Amino acid sequence: MNRINPLYILLLFVTFAIVSFSIVANVKKEFANNANKMTEFNKSALEYDSLKNVWFNKKRIQKTLNNLRNEVNIKNAKLEININKNIALIKLTTKEKKVINKFVNKILNKKLMINKMDITNTQVVVEVSLK
Amino acid sequence: MNLISNKKLKRIFLTKKTKVDFKNKVDLVLSPEFYWVRKFEIPVKNEKEALKVLPTLYEDILPDEDFEYYCLKTDESKFICFAYNNNTILEHIKNSGLQLSQIRTVYFAQFQMESYESFEIDENAYVYEKDILIKIPKNMILDIESLSNELEGSQFNNHKINMKFYSNVINSKYIYSLVILLGLLVAINALRYYSFDKENNNINERISKIKKNKNMPKTNIQTKSILQSMKKKIDSEIELRKAVAYILTFKKSRDSERIEKISFKENKIKVIFSNSTWRKIKGHIEKKYKISSNSTAGSFVTVVVDI
Numbered sequence: 001m002n003r004i005n006p007l008y009i010l011l012l013f014v015t016f017a018i019v020s021f022s023i024v025a026n027v028k029k030e031f032a033n034n035a036n037k038m039t040e041f042n043k044s045a046l047e048y049d050s051l052k053n054v055w056f057n058k059k060r061i062q063k064t065l066n067n068l069r070n071e072v073n074i075k076n077a078k079l080e081i082n083i084n085k086n087i088a089l090i091k092l093t094t095k096e097k098k099v100i101n102k103f104v105n106k107i108l109n110k111k112l113m114i115n116k117m118d119i120t121n122t123q124v125v126v127e128v129s130l131k
Numbered sequence: 132m133n134l135i136s137n138k139k140l141k142r143i144f145l146t147k148k149t150k151v152d153f154k155n156k157v158d159l160v161l162s163p164e165f166y167w168v169r170k171f172e173i174p175v176k177n178e179k180e181a182l183k184v185l186p187t188l189y190e191d192i193l194p195d196e197d198f199e200y201y202c203l204k205t206d207e208s209k210f211i212c213f214a215y216n217n218n219t220i221l222e223h224i225k226n227s228g229l230q231l232s233q234i235r236t237v238y239f240a241q242f243q244m245e246s247y248e249s250f251e252i253d254e255n256a257y258v259y260e261k262d263i264l265i266k267i268p269k270n271m272i273l274d275i276e277s278l279s280n281e282l283e284g285s286q287f288n289n290h291k292i293n294m295k296f297y298s299n300v301i302n303s304k305y306i307y308s309l310v311i312l313l314g315l316l317v318a319i320n321a322l323r324y325y326s327f328d329k330e331n332n333n334i335n336e337r338i339s340k341i342k343k344n345k346n347m348p349k350t351n352i353q354t355k356s357i358l359q360s361m362k363k364k365i366d367s368e369i370e371l372r373k374a375v376a377y378i379l380t381f382k383k384s385r386d387s388e389r390i391e392k393i394s395f396k397e398n399k400i401k402v403i404f405s406n407s408t409w410r411k412i413k414g415h416i417e418k419k420y421k422i423s424s425n426s427t428a429g430s431f432v433t434v435v436v437d438i
Contacts, residue, residue: 003296024324037334037338038337051365052361108375114371115396118393119393
């Protein structure tokens with residue numbers, strides 16, 4: 001040990017210290033990037049989840065369409081809802097213009113992906129995507 | 132024949148005048164010129180404790196330089212003590228023509244020359260006076276044995292000097308304090324690295340867990356692409372509804388004037404008006420939207436609006 005100059009040991013430890021600071025700086029930078037990534041990811045995950053569940057969730061759309069039966073005054077109208085694998089067809093027939101207007105308003109205010117819609121004075125036909 | 136031979140190892144008595152020229156490994160015996168030797172009575176138990184008080188005991192004897200100390204207990208509370216200047220010895224080793232790497236061990240002549248009462252080496256005379264080897268003027272002893280620098284025999288006792296084979300301006304204690312400090316910094320950095328690395332892994336694990344729970348695509352690029360596609364569809368859907376709602380605000384001038392049919396598909400809205408004028412229809416729709424085509428058949432006007 002007495003043959004090794006302590007200055008060399010000091011130099012070695014200075015090198016260790018510099019290398020350790022550099023490694024910590026890199027991992028700290030990586031952490032900052034990851035923290036940003038996490039924030040962005042949380043934001044997009046929330047958005048993805050909400051859009052997917054509100055606009056593109058097949059079960060929710062089916063439930064919304066089934067609820068339509070309770071929301072429309074069926075006494076004066078005929079409502080047919082056919083749900084297939086990828087699309088749902090809704091047909092409302094009535095002679096009352098008020099029922100038509102109310103139904104169109106309801107449909108247009110719901111979060112549904114409407115492929116096609118035909119509105120006349122006696123009938124409304126809507127094709128909703130379930131994809 | 133000995134497998135391990137000492138033939139190449141030489142014992143050199145080093146004085147301030149010594150000059151040698153060989154490359155073998157050597158054991159050095161230091162002339163009393165290189166150290167101050169004294170007998171002290173110190174009321175301590177062992178040599179380690181005695182070493183602590185030696186700088187004070189030597190204070191009045193030594194010049195103002197940095198010294199190293201060595202001591203050996205000879206009797207109850209009695210010690211034979213040495214003080215030497217490490218740098219001066221190193222300097223004379225180099226001046227003698229020896230390389231530091233050649234030196235195996237260094238000894239004080241005090242314990243190595245006990246088989247002689249007096250002797251002469253490099254024109255210097257040495258004599259044991261009250262058990263202490265001292266250098267004296269050559270002409271003070273007439274009958275003196277002259278020895279070569281290369282000492283005969285290879286018998287050494289254990290009193291070797293723990294010499295430092297380097298010379299520093301800065302005291303080793305300060306250097307080692309700095310080394311300890313830097314060591315602590317490295318240890319702290321190692322802990323910080325561990326902590327950050329753990330956090331990084333946690334973040335990645337959390338992201339993977341959320342992706343799995345929400346049934347999201349594996350890569351961020353896929354997620355972004357799907358998000359964009361969904362937003363585009365939703366925006367188009369909302370825009371279409373706004374347009375339908377706007378068209379339905381068409382104001383009738385008389386009871387027979389009305390919208391007979393509205394249908395929409397793929398960003399196109401087709402509207403059939405009855406008993407109205409093209410000018411009025413155009414005026415209403417083109418306030419906000421562009422009519423891509425129109426036709427008139429009897430009292431019916433059909434317009435197609437692009438969204």
